[in-house]
Amino acid sequence: QVQLVESGGGLVQPGGSLRLSCKASGFTFRLYALSWVRQAPGKGLEWVSVINSASVNYADSVKGRFTISRDNTENTLYLQMNSLKPEDTAVYYCARYPLGSNWYIYPLRYDYRGQGTQVTVSS
Helix, strand or coil: CCEEEEECCEEECCCCCEEEEEEEECCCHHHCCEEEEEECCCCCEEEEEEECCCCEEECCCCCCCEEEEEECCCCEEEEEECCCCHHHCEEEEEEECCCCCCCCCCCCCCCEECCCEEEEECC
C-alpha cells in the first residue's frame, strides 16, 4: 500500500532553517508528481511546492526561501526551508498526485498524504 512518512520538523527560531523529508513506499516513486502542503493552526490547507520529472514550482509565500527536491533512488522527497518566519508555523504534509492529474490547476487534489510533521517557528 502507498505510504508517505514525513520527518524533520521541530522548533526553530525566526531566520533559522529546517529540512523536511518524506519517505515513500508502495508505488513507483519516480513516476509521480509530489507536493508539500501545510496547515497552520486554525487555517485551511495551503499548497507550498510541487515537483515532477521536469519542473518545480512554489507558492509566492515561500518562493526564494524554500527548495523542493527528490531522490528517486531513495524514494524520498525533501523540503529545505531557510529564512523561516513565524507564519511558516504549520503541520507540513507530503502528498502524491494521481498519474495524469492536472495538479497545476488543482494543487490540493492529491490522492495520498502523509501523517504530517510539525514545524514551529518561534523565539
